[in-house]
Amino acid sequence: MSRFPDSELVCAKANAGNVAPDDPNHDISGVNMEVLGTYHPDGEAVYEREEKETMMGFVTEQASTYKTDHIPVFAAMAEKFFLFDRWFAAVPGPTNPNRAYLTSEQHVRTLTSGKWKTNIKPIRDFNLRPANFPPFTYINPECCSYDSFRPPSPISTSEGFMTGIYEALRGSHQWNETLFILTFDEHGGFGDHVRLTRRRSRG
Numbered sequence: 001m002s003r004f005p006d007s008e009l010v011c012a013k014a015n016a017g018n019v020a021p022d023d024p025n026h027d028i029s030g031v032n033m034e035v036l037g038t039y040h041p042d043g044e045a046v047y048e049r050e051e052k053e054t055m056m057g058f059v060t061e062q063a064s065t066y067k068t069d070h071i072p073v074f075a076a077m078a079e080k081f082f083l084f085d086r087w088f089a090a091v092p093g094p095t096n097p098n099r100a101y102l103t104s105e106q107h108v109r110t111l112t113s114g115k116w117k118t119n120i121k122p123i124r125d126f127n128l129r130p131a132n133f134p135p136f137t138y139i140n141p142e143c144c145s146y147d148s149f150r151p152p153s154p155i156s157t158s159e160g161f162m163t164g165i166y167e168a169l170r171g172s173h174q175w176n177e178t179l180f181i182l183t184f185d186e187h188g189g190f191g192d193h194v195r196l197t198r199r200r201s202r203g
Contacts (some may be wrong), residue, residue, distance in 0.1 A: 003195075013065070014065045014066055014067045014070075015064065015065075016065055016070075017064050018070070018154045018155050018156055019152055019153070019154050019155070020151040020186075022151055023043050023150060023151045026093075026094060026108060026186045027093060027094050028092065028093040028094070028097070031092040031093055031187065032092075033057040033059050033187075034055070034057035035053050035055060035057060035092065035195075036052070036053060036054065036057070037055075037056055037057050039058075041074065052152035053195045054196055055159075066155070070155070070156075071155060072157065073157070073159040073162055073163050074159065085157045087183065088187060089101075089185070089186055089187035090102070092187060093144075094186070095174070095185045095186065098185045098186055098187075098193075102138075102183070102185065103138050117135075123139065123177075128168060128169070128172040128173075128174060130173055130174065133172075133174050138164060141158070141161060147160075147161035148160070149184070153175070162182065166180065
């Protein structure tokens, strides 16, 4: 991978492996590097927009690409369904706060969240019969298993897991009433991701 001098153009090869060599830094410092090009930006400068989002850290720290025949499931979904190109994580940082926002629109623990332990079940107990189908289902592959897309999980195996879920939904009576969203718990995504949208804090 190389960058032309004095140019925004980046050259890369579709040579990403089926298993990523490591788990990229996706903590707050890692996201700072991806978006701002530094692990420790000046917070005031970021707030005042003097620190620019170059997004070049994705190139220097993470970026590799796949050929479409290496990721046939992703390729087919992108071709046949909607692809969100302005989908952002709530937190420019790690896993758990983003999962909390994704499922409950908050990141802190509360005393009034209702029951949750009885709602967590292994995937083998996932029931698509109409009487048992809940209005909201969140499927989280076991971290670092061979189904999670996270190293050392092979991309091909993870796509197989995802295909099984899709085909089960597609073959169920619930399909015409189901919104199936495939996303990840951190920001970023594919190589054409756009700059972050700024929002002022409400609190």
